[in-house]
Amino acid sequence: MSNSKLYKGSLNTIILQLLNQHDKMYGYEITQKVKALTKGELNITEGALYPALHKLEAEGLLDVEVAKVDNRLRKYYKLTETGTKETVNKLEELAEYIRTMQALVNPKLA
Amino acid sequence: MSNSKLYKGSLNTIILQLLNQHDKMYGYEITQKVKALTKGELNITEGALYPALHKLEAEGLLDVEVAKVDNRLRKYYKLTETGTKETVNKLEELAEYIRTMQALVNPKLA
DNA sequence: AATTTATACATAATTAACTTATGCATAATC
């Protein structure tokens, strides 16, 4: 995912927010979108992504729709209602994390 | 550590930066300082902290000095030269992480 | 034409950073 361990725990947030912005996406598309948006900084590995998608689906945060394009399989994921709510929570947690870490690292600004 | 999984991977950064700011600290002091700086948001558990300190010491990033205060044991940790350099790296990684996540979450600002 | 790269999914074994639970010991507070 990255040479930095800080991304550990961020994958669900990333997936949910991308689906929040793009309505429906398939796995491979997510990896490419992340790579593009981060200018190569962050590469989501398939071994992390697919299990994460399956889990989010099992938890009822995502719905799946299978499609066949150019004779190749695609699984489009989109947020459920619950998923949309959870996305809000995740984004709040990210903002809180950033505030907290900045308070720790730069306590003069606190 | 927190209800948010995002803190996973951040503990070393926190420890190193606190020691960067306070010269020498002991374990319990670190837990209290983190609690204070984050207004209770983040509580470092002992089960996470002590193994982390031992590992950083084993890696040569920290030096230890044992002291006895009020008949109680304290282990003061301080950064080695290598530890100081690694702190710079960790802080850069944190800044990079924050930039990257903001690019993902708020791509309009990118 | 043959090989490599890109697209697209998946899982299994391993690693690592935590959590949770427990343990020991002294000092201070209620």
Next chain:
DNA sequence: GATTATGCATAAGTTAATTATGTATAAATT
């Protein structure tokens, strides 16, 4: 006298990742 605070430690379990495979089709390169 019992609880809370101070101060260290480790062991078992969880979980999110990495690393390594595996399958299959389409496109690009040599």
